[in-house]
Amino acid sequence: MNSSITNNESLRIEPIGHIRSDFISPFGIPRQPGLANAARASLVLTPPYDDPLSVRGLDEFSHIWLTFIFHLSPTRWKPLVRPPRLGGNAKMGVFATRSTHRPNRIGLSLVALEHIDTRNGVTLTLNGADLADGTPVVDIKPYLPWLESKPQARSGFAPEAPPLFQVTFSNQAAQQLAARPDSENLSALIQQVLAQDPRPAYRRRPDTRIHGIRLRDIDVRFRATQENVLEVIELAAI
């Protein structure tokens, strides 16, 4: 065994592409992939990685792994974090969580691959991505179900998807939504995103405070006046 390794290595990596998505600010991005399939997301490869040959055969896979950088997170990290699912009180080790505040800020996300466009460079259309617009992606790998599907795996304090909130729309919000060309898809997106309660864990109780999350070109303003229900108040221009 090699015991001569020291800890002064530094590795340089560079993005192979960037995400374009509906999630234009960090607040409101789903905390896991697969829940907001109304979200539009694509991965645009950048030169020299955008050679169509580099994705030959990838269309034979329904799901892919994206390794990316949480570029909106601070580079500073702490050994303990407060997972939202534990209500923001209990602290867990950063490596026992999928927190965005972590050493090297490396993210890993399993997304459905919808389409590959190689007419002008390479653009992958994704489904169920939980990635901020502008996210630098550093690797793509095919998902191997016979290797990576472990339904019996034990997952302790994160045994299942967090429960979902009910989402309602005020009359004003419903009218604003109806007037938009993307009303149907945007309505689904807002519901999917708010159902996960994007409020910070320490604020997760009914109150009269109005919160906002930015999706596409709008600021979705909402409040939580009842337990487990979020009401969309209005769609404000950004």
Next chain:
Amino acid sequence: MNSSITNNESLRIEPIGHIRSDFISPFGIPRQPGLANAARASLVLTPPYDDPLSVRGLDEFSHIWLTFIFHLSPTRWKPLVRPPRLGGNAKMGVFATRSTHRPNRIGLSLVALEHIDTRNGVTLTLNGADLADGTPVVDIKPYLPWLESKPQARSGFAPEAPPLFQVTFSNQAAQQLAARPDSENLSALIQQVLAQDPRPAYRRRPDTRIHGIRLRDIDVRFRATQENVLEVIELAAI
């Protein structure tokens, strides 16, 4: 959507720890995790990441993701690679494979977590790791089965684990093995590693050539005189 992104970003990451394993040379390392559970492997975290707090709660998970760097692979990459499972002839896009020769050299491996030792820094005992001794690890994440287990996912040209070879031992090899204190476990390890046929894809036919792979402190010398059978000739000192 942010279209102002240029491709001149460079990201610096550093190892949070290193692998210690039976795989002391790149030749013979299983091409996927989980197949060689007789292999000894551990992940030793390095300062400042070796704070026991950073892994608090990780023992609640049976499986973990390791993101690591294929440090023995060249930094040079090509858009097309030849997956061993396709016999070394067909070329696929590098991002459609799990090849070690890839941009940024980032590896991803799902391994079973056996034990966490926090008495002196942090050491994780792993099972089923397919990682070279000395591999720099850049992230640890818990495996979330309700999110990452997708048994129905389509995986095209890699629909299942590659077929296994039969492994036999010459009298000489059997005697050398029996004389070792780790004979039982080493025998299992040799069989698990050779069953995957570690020969380069272009050499995968019966011949009289003698090959060698290094495991622990020995050079396992073998040949493939019949179809789908590898015979261990001798265990040579390194």
